Amino acid sequence: MSNVKEGFMRISQLAERSGVPVPTIKYYLRENLLHEGELTSATQARYDDSHVQRLRLVRALLGGAGLTVAGARSVIEQIEGPHDTVGEVLGVAQGSVTADVEGQADLDRAMGLIRGWGWDHLDPSDIASVSALARALDGIDAAGFDLPDGMLDHYAHHMADIASEEVAGIPTESVDAAVRYVVLGTVLVEPLLLALRRLAQQDASGRRFLHGAS
């Protein structure tokens, strides 16, 4: 107890400050989502502000962003580095939060679309994102769902516009800051975009169907 200096906490104090219960903190430690504290005796460790901040991030990734424990660990590893240059790490950062490919998808169609949109600056080694597009298209086909004519191009143009604003906002003062922005921006903004789309759909269908009708 005497070795608890200012700014250092025991696990019970970390629980209190972060709002995360002690058993959950221990689980995060075991799962390598939270870095170990500094051992002060064989059975006690002390924690600091970096642990409070990390717990906030872990809660956000597992909660709002809906990642699995493995997904959150991958995001945290990316953020922790080490990193080289901004340009080099972006593909890796994105790749780390892209789901693994399951089964074979129609990559040729996806590549054809990508070329058609003029997206010719992709990282050719990152096949994961192209696969994700191919699987999404295959899923739509497999369900017998037809996108209206021109809808796919419409989606692509909106996403290109969004991405261009997002990339313009990437901080360049440090590689760490850039990677943090890209990785968190990818996983935390996804649920935001999907929530906005559903709300906007509700609003649009309210306008179309609840007026005039009733």
Next chain:
Amino acid sequence: MSNVKEGFMRISQLAERSGVPVPTIKYYLRENLLHEGELTSATQARYDDSHVQRLRLVRALLGGAGLTVAGARSVIEQIEGPHDTVGEVLGVAQGSVTADVEGQADLDRAMGLIRGWGWDHLDPSDIASVSALARALDGIDAAGFDLPDGMLDHYAHHMADIASEEVAGIPTESVDAAVRYVVLGTVLVEPLLLALRRLAQQDASGRRFLHGAS
């Protein structure tokens, strides 16, 4: 064997035609993702084209759309009906594919934003979508991630534009067709949009960082 009429199949034939293994078909039957076949004896049932189509849908929902078994069952129940009018069922259809609320989120901020965007045709009884927005925003805050100024409005405007095109495409010849379009359009298009955003980000960061630099 003699009772296998044209257009009817035993489970082994259904497996062959659909590409889904027999044990998986049995699992889907147990989980109510697939409707029972017509019993032809105490131990044998016969299946038809509706089972082949349903299996394609189930695979698309569990695979491409990444839903859980419970989520896929909810989507299928929505599609199966019964339905009233297009306007009435849209909120229900969307609600059925929106994740349950966990914990408390800052609904007031979300409602304030929604009002600010002029989205005043929402279904006031559907709190799930507003909660999803509130949780997404809370997750971003909790992770200590700052959206650049104006970015949230930018996202909202793009999603409003996308939603307006999507709602304009809702077929109105039957309520069933409309519900199918909305439910599948919601869950199957989400992975498509996210894949497009990641690809577009890669393209945009390639343009920003790999040129001039190197």
